[in-house]
Amino acid sequence: MVASRFDKPFTEYLFNLPLNKWSGPVESIQGTHYVIVTANHAPELPPFENIELFLRDDYFLQKSREVQQRKIDELRKNYEIIVEGETK
Numbered sequence: 501m502v503a504s505r506f507d508k509p510f511t512e513y514l515f516n517l518p519l520n521k522w523s524g525p526v527e528s529i530q531g532t533h534y535v536i537v538t539a540n541h542a543p544e545l546p547p548f549e550n551i552e553l554f555l556r557d558d559y560f561l562q563k564s565r566e567v568q569q570r571k572i573d574e575l576r577k578n579y580e581i582i583v584e585g586e587t588k
Contacts, residue, residue: 506530 503511510528517523517537524534 506533 502514506528510526510533513526514535514537517535519537519540522534522536525532526535527533
C-alpha cells in the first residue's frame with residue numbers, strides 16, 4: 501500500500517530504517533517526509549476480493565498499451581521519423 505501511494509524508492513528506503521527513530525527528510529512523489537518506523541511485520545498478500553478491481557484495471561490497461569504499441573509499430577513502417585538535432 502505504501503508503494504502505491506508514495507512510490508517504490510520511498511518504500512524501499514523505509515525497510516532500511518531503524519525502529520523507533522525519526523529519519524528524514526525522505527522524498528516521495530507526495531513530497532518530503534520525516535518518518536518513524538514503529539514496527540516491522542512480514543508482508544501479507546491481501547485477499548483477492550480486496551484487489552480484484554485493481555487487477556482488472558491493470559490487466560485492461562496493459563492490454564490497451566499492447567494494442568496501442570502494435571498500432572504505433574504498424575504506422576512507423578510507413579513513415580520516416582526524423583528527430584531535429586539527431587544525426588543518423
